[in-house]
Amino acid sequence: MTDFVKLLTRKNSLRKQCQTLSSADIEKAIADLTEILEEKQAQEEELLAVERERAEKIEAIKQSMQEAGIGLDDLMVLVDAPVKKKVAPKYQITDESGEVHQWSGRGRTPAVFQAAFAKGKTKEDFLI
The missing domain is CATH 4.10.430 (H-NS DNA Binding Protein)
Incomplete structure (x- = not known):
């Protein structure tokens, strides 16, 4: 953990550093941190939405496979099969x-x- 992160995450250390700041400076730092927090939360929500969508697609594929009578073993045969093309003898x-x-x-x-x-x-x- 960097010294800056330690400073931000420890209230007593942060209080000590803020002693020389004016109320306006502290309010500005809080506003900046709030904006950064909101951006971070939006990114995390977007990642969660992508993961949820991915999980839904996987579930739909599993359902389709089950309805078609296809098992995972059937697909693994295709994955393990060599992809090399055989060249005709010359x-x-x-x-x-x-x-x-x-x-x-x-x-x-x-x-x-x-x-x-x-x-x-x-x-x-x-x-x-």
């Missing part, structure tokens, strides 16, 4: 055992493609 190679390998050309080069490149082949040789 290259294809058949290895010596007859197994087909496909690669999009992105990310780490699969070993079967690396082996073919080591033998002098290029990516263009395996375009789909």
